[in-house]
Amino acid sequence: MEKILVIGSSGQIGSELVLALRKIHGDENVFATDIKYPPEEVGRSGPFQILDVLDFQNLLHFVVRYKITQVYNLAAVLSGNAEKIPLQAWDINMKALMNTLEAARQSDAKKLFWPSSIAVFGPTTPRHETPQLTVMEPNTVYGISKVAGERWGEYYNKRYGVDFRSVRYPGLISYKTEPGGGTTDYAVEIFFDAIKKGSYESFLSEDTALPMMFMDDAIANTIELMQHDGNKLSLRSSYNIAGISFTPKQLAEEIKKHIPEFSISYNPDFRQAIADSWPASIDESVAQKDWGVKTEFNLQKMTKVMLEKIKEQLKV
Ligand code: SER
Numbered sequence: 001m002e003k004i005l006v007i008g009s010s011g012q013i014g015s016e017l018v019l020a021l022r023k024i025h026g027d028e029n030v031f032a033t034d035i036k037y038p039p040e041e042v043g044r045s046g047p048f049q050i051l052d053v054l055d056f057q058n059l060l061h062f063v064v065r066y067k068i069t070q071v072y073n074l075a076a077v078l079s080g081n082a083e084k085i086p087l088q089a090w091d092i093n094m095k096a097l098m099n100t101l102e103a104a105r106q107s108d109a110k111k112l113f114w115p116s117s118i119a120v121f122g123p124t125t126p127r128h129e130t131p132q133l134t135v136m137e138p139n140t141v142y143g144i145s146k147v148a149g150e151r152w153g154e155y156y157n158k159r160y161g162v163d164f165r166s167v168r169y170p171g172l173i174s175y176k177t178e179p180g181g182g183t184t185d186y187a188v189e190i191f192f193d194a195i196k197k198g199s200y201e202s203f204l205s206e207d208t209a210l211p212m213m214f215m216d217d218a219i220a221n222t223i224e225l226m227q228h229d230g231n232k233l234s235l236r237s238s239y240n241i242a243g244i245s246f247t248p249k250q251l252a253e254e255i256k257k258h259i260p261e262f263s264i265s266y267n268p269d270f271r272q273a274i275a276d277s278w279p280a281s282i283d284e285s286v287a288q289k290d291w292g293v294k295t296e297f298n299l300q301k302m303t304k305v306m307l308e309k310i311k312e313q314l315k316v
Contacts, residue, residue, distance in 0.1 A: 081181030213243030
């Protein structure tokens with residue numbers, strides 16, 4: 001029986017992943033942890049504890065005490081926020097990863113998921129259909145920490161047998177928990193503002209195409225990768241996954257089909273330069289071949305569900 005530790009369970013990915021994992025493995029076998037309190041559903045449905053992944057001794061103690069076999073480490077400072085505190089962000093992102101890699105090496109928690117990102121790519125990377133293996137010269141702190149993290153994950157796999165698995169998430173779109181401080185956050189904010197205010201001011205320009213993925217697809221793919229036969233995985237760094245690529249203008253057009261009076265304006269900030277350095281679309285053929293990555297939600301379906309669910313949530 002698996003005993004699973006989710007680090008960062010109060011965040012955008014963690015708050016949904018915990019619930020999905022509890023359905024598969026049983027509520028009591030999925031331990032949610034974070035440095036902040038979780039959404040109500042996460043706290044109610046199974047164990048939650050405050051745990052700081054930067055405290056190695058505490059982390060190791062937790063993993064041994066609860067006989068953890070799998071860890072999902074989702075703790076990170078996202079791209080926009082990291083540019084405001086470069087050294088701290090580097091410290092937090094790298095230390096969080098290194099602590100879980102070391103805990104895996106020193107315990108039975110050998111299986112480790114850690115998210116990488118499209119941020120590993122930079123201005124010298126081919127922007128369209130970005131291949132799995134290509135130039136990686138990111139110019140953001142977040143991107144540098146993700147490339148370094150991928151290298152360390154692969155190293156711990158080859159050197160110490162840690163079962164490290166990772167995907168390079170596109171921008172993630174969800175309604176339950178909002179992201180914080182990322183460059184792709186506009187694609188979540190826009191839905192909340194469309195419903196609350198009928199308008200949105202985008203911090204990215206209208207034609208900035210970026211790869212995105214609806215959270216249900218991100219969770220399904222993450223779990224699929226973790227359940228897949230490890231011998232079939234040719235990569236122990238991180239897999240490209242494509243999702244769907246669109247611009248703020250295309251997303252606004254899609255929202256207008258549901259809310260005809262919706263209007264969008266553009267006021268790019270410092271995150272425009274980050275977005276301009278990232279791919280517009282991704283080639284995921286290696287992930288397709290190795291473990292069968294899938295995207296069920298296109299722009300139309302995702303927009304419809306986002307609007308319905310946020311309305312339900314806000315009771316409007
Ligand atoms: N969505 C993240 C960000 O914008 C990228 O991984 O920072």
